[in-house]
Amino acid sequence: MPQPLDAGAVSRWSRLAVRALGAAREDIDAINVYPVPDGDTGTNLYLTVESAAQAVAAAEAGGPSLGEAARALAHGALIGARGNSGTILAQVLRGMAEVLAAGPEPATAATLAAALGRGAASARQAVAHPVEGTMLTVATAAADAAGRAAEAPAAALAEVLRAARDAARGALAATTAQLPALAAAGVVDAGATGLVTVLDALDVALFGGPPDAVPRPRPVRPATAVTREPADVVAGGGCATPEGGSGFEVTYLLDAEDDAVGPLRARLDALGDSLVVVGGDGLWHVHVHTAQAGPAVEAGIAAGRPHRVRITALPPADPSPAEPPASGRAVVAVLPGPGLAGLCAEAGATTLTVRPGELPGGAELAAAIADTRAREVVLLPNDKELWHAAAAAAERARTAGARVAVVPTRSPVQGIAALAVHAPDRRFDEDVVAMTAAAGATRFGEVSVAERQAWTMAGVCQRGDVLGLVDGDVVVIGGALPEVAAQVLERMLAGGGELVTLVLGAGAPAGLAEGLTEGLRQGHLGVDTVVCAGAQSAPLLIGVE
Template sequence: MPPLLDAALLTGWAKAAVGVLERHRAEIDRINVFPVPDGDTGTNLLLTMRAALDAVGRGEPQVAAALARGALIGARGNSGVILSQVLRGVADAVAAKAGPSAGGKVLADGLGRAHRLATAAVTRPREGTVLSVLSAAAVASVAVGSDRLDAVAVAAADAAREALRETTGQLPELARAGVVDAGGMGLYLILDALATLASGRAGSGVPEPSGDRGPARGRDALVAARESGSSAFDYEVMYLLDTGAGGDGGAGGDDAVAGLREELDELGDSVAVVGDGAGTWNVHVHCTDIGAAIEAGIAVGRPHRITVVRFADQLAPAPDRFDRARAVLLVAPGDELGELARSAGADVLARADAVDERALQDALVATRARHVVLLPADADLSAVAERAAAAARRDGQEVQVLPTSSVLHGLAALAVHDPERRAADDVVAMAEAAALTRTASLVVAETEAMTWVGRCEPGEVLGISDGEVVLIAPDLAVGALWLAHRMLTAGGEIVTALLGEGADDALGEGLAADLRRTHPEVDVVVHRGGCTGHPIVLGVE
C-alpha cells in the first residue's frame, strides 16, 4: 500500500529532518553568505525544526498543525521563518483535504500553498534563494500528476536539488563565494528526507554548485566585506506578535499587518512577517533602529519573545560555550549515589527533594557539553526532563533523554557508557543496559489489606515488582532474600541493593552473604540511598 501523509509519517519526517539538519548544520552555516554572511542558517533551521518536533511531542492530536505551530513559535532567523511557512502550507493542505487519506496530491497542494505563503511573507523576494528551491519543488510536485505520495515526494526533492545547484549562478553573492544558497540547501535536505522516508530510496546527498565556480569559500569570502560596512544594518530583530486576528499576511490579508510590513521595510531589509491564521505572527527584520522595529509591532498588537542579534557579534569569532563534545548527566537521589555516578564518568545533579525544570536546564548548561545524554532516573521526572531538554535544544545544545525510571536503571546505563565509542552507538548501549535491568522493592504494610498473593497484616513486608505485590514476608531480612531469589529465576549477572533511610547495614550484609553462597556466579553490590519510602530496592542486570 502506498504511504500516506498521516500522523506517523509526518512525525517520522520531522525526526528525519532534525537528523539530517544535525548532520549538515556546520556545512550549511559555513556557506551562509546571503542575505548576511552571519554563519547561522544551518543552526536556525535545526532549532526551528526541533521546535516543530517538540510541539508534536507535547501530544497535540493534529500532527501537521502541531508541526506548523511549533515551527512558527520557535522560528529562528529568516530561514526558520520560511521553514515555518513550508510546514504551515502542508498543514493547511492536510486540513483541507476532501477524502479521509492524504496522498501525493495533498503534498503537492501543501507545497504550492507553502510557496505562496513564503513568497508573500518576504517583502523583496530574490531569485536564487530558498524561494526558488521551494518554487521548483512545488511545480514538480504538480507536474508528476500522481496521487502516490512516494512519487510526488521524490519529484519534489529531485526538482529542489536541481534548483539548488542553479542558485549559485542566480545570485552574485553566491557566485563570488562559489556556494549554493544555504537556506535552499536546508530546504532540499528536508524534502529529500521526506522522499527517502516515503519511497525507501537512499538519500541523494548534497549537490555541488552548477558551472565552474572554483572552490567553495563560503562565508569567510564575504566577512571582510561585511566588516568594512557594506551592509547597511547592524541588527537582526525578531519577535512574536499577537493581534487576535486571523489572515495569512499576504495580499488582501490583515491591513494592520500589511502596514507593519511596509513600515519595517522602510526601517530595514530582510523583512518577513508570517502568521498561523489565528492571530499569532512571527516578525523578522534586519535594521539599525531596534526600538522603532519593536514600536511598529506595538502599534499592531502585543510583541513578546523579542530577540535581538548584533551581526558584528556573530561575525567575530566568539568563545564556544561548549568546551566538551559529550557528557552524560544523571539525576542522583543523594550524595553517595552521586559520587558513584561521578566515578563512572557522569555529571551529576544531586537532589534530596523534587527537581524542577529550571534546575535541570541549569545542570545541562553546566556540563558545557554540546551533546548530553540525560538520565532522569525517576519515572516522575520524565516529563520535566523532556521539557528541560527541549529548552536546551532551542539554545543550541543537543540533548537526548534516555528513559530511566529509577536510579538503578541510570547506574546500569552508566556501567556501559564509553566516551570513546561513537555517540549514537553509546546511547544505544546505555538504553539497552537500562532496559535489561529489572527492579523491585520492599515496603512495610501499615494496614491490613488484600493483595494479589493473599492478605497481609500490619508490620508484614511486601515485595513489589512492576507496581504489584509479588510476595509477603515476615521481616525485611527474609523479604530481601525471597525477593532477590525470585528476581534471579530469570537470570542475572549483577545484583545491586540500595538501602533506604533507616535500613540497617546488616540488611545489606546479610543479603550479600546469602547470594554469594547460593548464587556464586552473581556479583553483589550494596549502596545506601536513592529509595525514599522503601527500606531496600533491588536491581538485577
C-alpha cells in the same frame, strides 16, 4: 514498503528532518556566506524543525488526525522559527498544513501537490522583497514539478514527491549561478539546501531508504573574504537587503489581528531589510534586520502584543580580511519588556525578553548564549528567580568551550548599570568585575499593582493596591501610583545618589515621569535623571546609582 501520508507520516517526517538537519547543520552553516558571514543558517533550520517535531510529539498523545498533526508541525515551527530561513520554512509548513487539513486522509498525490504549491506561494508572499536564487526559488520549483506530475492519469504519491524532490535539487544547483555572492564563494544557497534536506526527509518517511546526499560544496574562499555585490540579497532566505546590512536581527512572536499586519510590514520595511512576517489566526512571527532595534520592537507594540523578543547584533556585512577579528565577547541580557530590550541592544547586548510568569529555563538561556557565537559571554539574568537557570546555562555553555560569567543582577536597572560600564576591550575578568560592581552599587525599586491579597513587609495588601518595592521588598502600600512612586524614590535617595533611572512600563500613567523629575529638581539638587520607555508589565522601575 510505501507508507500513507497520514498523521503517523507527519510524525516520522518531523523526526527524520531533525536528524537530517542535525547531521547537515555544520555543512549548511559553512556555506552561509551572505549577507553577513555569520554561518548560522543550518543551526537556525535545525532549531526550527526541532521545535516543530516537539509540537508534533506533544500532539501524538491525543491520536491526531492528519490535519491536526500537520497544524502542530506548522505551529511548532512558527513558535520556534529562528533566523530568516527558519521563518520562511515555518511559512512553507503552514501553507502545506492548510491544504493537508482540508483534504482526505491519507493525503492523495493531488493533495500533496496542492500542499507544496500553497506552501511555496505563502512563503513568497510573506517575504517583503523576494529574490530568486534562494529557498523561495527552490520551493517554487518543487511545487511546480509536483503540480505537473499530479496532472498525469493515476499519478502516484511517490511520483509527485520524487518529481518535487528532483526539481528542488536542480533548482538548488542553479542557485550558484543566480546570485553573484554565491558564485564568488562557490556555494549553493544555504537556506535552499536546508529545504531540500527537509523534502528528502519526507521522501524517507513515506518510502524508506537513505536519501541521496544533498550537494553542499564548502566555500572556495573564507567567508570573511566574501565581498558585497551590487545585487544585494539574502542568500539564506530570499529577501533583498540594502547596502551595509549590519545592525541587529530582531525577531518576536506577535499576538495581533490580521488587519494590523499590513501596516506593521510597511513600517518594518522602512526600518530595515530581510523582512519576513509569517503566521495567521492572531499569531505571527516577525523577523527583520535593522539598525534601529528599538523602533522595530515599537512597531510590534503598536500592532499588537510582542513576546519572545530576541535582539541579536549582526556581524559587519562586509568585513575586511586585513582587520583583526573582534574580541569575541558578548553580553546576554534577560529583560521583561521590549522597550528595555531595544535600549540594551543599542548598548551592545544580545537580549531575550520574557513575559511575567514565563521565565526561561536553563536550556533557553544556553541557546541564547550559543547564538552569540562568542568566545566570552557575560550573562545578565536581571531577576533573582533566574539565578539557578543562569548558572545551569553557563555551565552548559562552558562544556561547549565558551567562557561564561553570570553577573547576579536582580533587576533590569542593575543590568542597565552593568552595561553602562561594559568594555569589551578590557580583559574578561576585569570587565566582569566592573560590571558586577556597577550592578551592586545600583539600588533598585519598582512600583506595581497587587494581583491578589497578600502579606508583605509593609502589611497586608489587597488586590488592586499599588505596591512600592525597594531591593525586592514591599515598603509602601497605597492607592495612587504617582504618590507611591514618589515615596519609593524618596526612600531610595535617603542614602544618597547621583543618577536616577526611571523605566516606564506599559501601564504607566501619563505625566508620571514628568512629575517625578520635577520633584527631584526641587528636593534633590545635583541628581541627574534618565527616563526610558521599557514597556514592561510593572508600571515603573527605578534605579539609583
